[in-house]
Amino acid sequence: MSKDFPALPHAFFCRPAEEVAPALVGCRLVKRQSDGSLLWGVIVETEAYSQEEPACHGYRRRSPQNETLFGEPGRFYVYVSYGIHHCVNVVTDRSDWANGVLLRAVAMPGKAERIAAGPGLLSRHFEISRRHDNSSACGENELWLAPRPSVLNIPELVTTTRIGISQAQDLPWRWYLKASRSVSRRAKGDRMPAISQASIPTLECKR
Template sequence: MEKHLFPKNFFYRHSQFVAPDLIGCYLIKKNNENDRVKGVIVETEAYSQEEEACHGYRKRTESNKSLFGKPGTFYIYKSYGIHHCLNIVTDKENFASGVLIRAVFISKKNERLASGPGLVTKTFGVDISFNSLEVINNNSLWISQSDLNLEKKDLIQTTRIGISKAKNIKWRWYLKNSRSVSKRLKGDRTPKFK
């Protein structure tokens, strides 16, 4: 079972620093001994209680309390009561800061299979039962460190999607050469199929 462990303090940083560093990492879900789904994270968004788009902006509630939890745990919520969204808690406890996994590329599958937050959780079979689970210390859903050696020039940094407040903050990153990104920056053309 491949688990490339992150440096001890990797998730104990502000979401705006963790989010780009998660691009290229692997999201892995083990369904049983013979069945697992593995993909490369190609798009992320950062949120923090300092800005209005964050679920923890106003206060801690029953539904967002895991976002205030231990860095390096999952925060899962239902968007518009329809689909689940997978987030990783970052920074420090009692401070709402997290990274939304927006898109994942899965080799040998349709490149658009997990190109959006709801499609990620649908494809990986993620629901509220994974809420508050540790990102690396479990055997059902985890993130493994990247071996892709990406550089800053490989990423596009732009504004977040689908929010009505704090829309101008550039806290979304995606892998420029990926065809699995949910929405590209205007003028950034989808790379040709190799």
């Protein structure tokens, strides 16, 4: 953990995923690298998943592969999608109930604006793998989640349906930062903002 990037408290995650997901937009994903430097970015897109709906990994059964999702809130759940891409989630709500938030996109200051626009790209750039599964997101390890900076205290969000799934597609459980150019996919009719219109130029990525 770092004084510039204090970790979100455990209590932050002890709420249903559909409450935590929009609250995470604008927060920071932080990783302490082997040389001690910090790699970080602003979370600009999230999705919520819950056991009662069929798109959730825990909908059908509990298994060794999804055990973390049924565990303690405030821990990372990392899985491999299509045998290729790692996807990072944070567990929410309560133990013994599959509930979590997928981190879909991060904006990284000083880097290409879409370098982490999508779950696979995000995990690749932060070098997140299955070894991070079940690790705490609350500052106890090399990877954690930090609060929104004050400039992003009340961000303007877009609420829309989830993408990349074949079931429960109508649930409006995806949120993204409207002013960000680093979102993986915008809602229909929502145009990409011009560079000059970026709401937080010091936090948004450079081209």
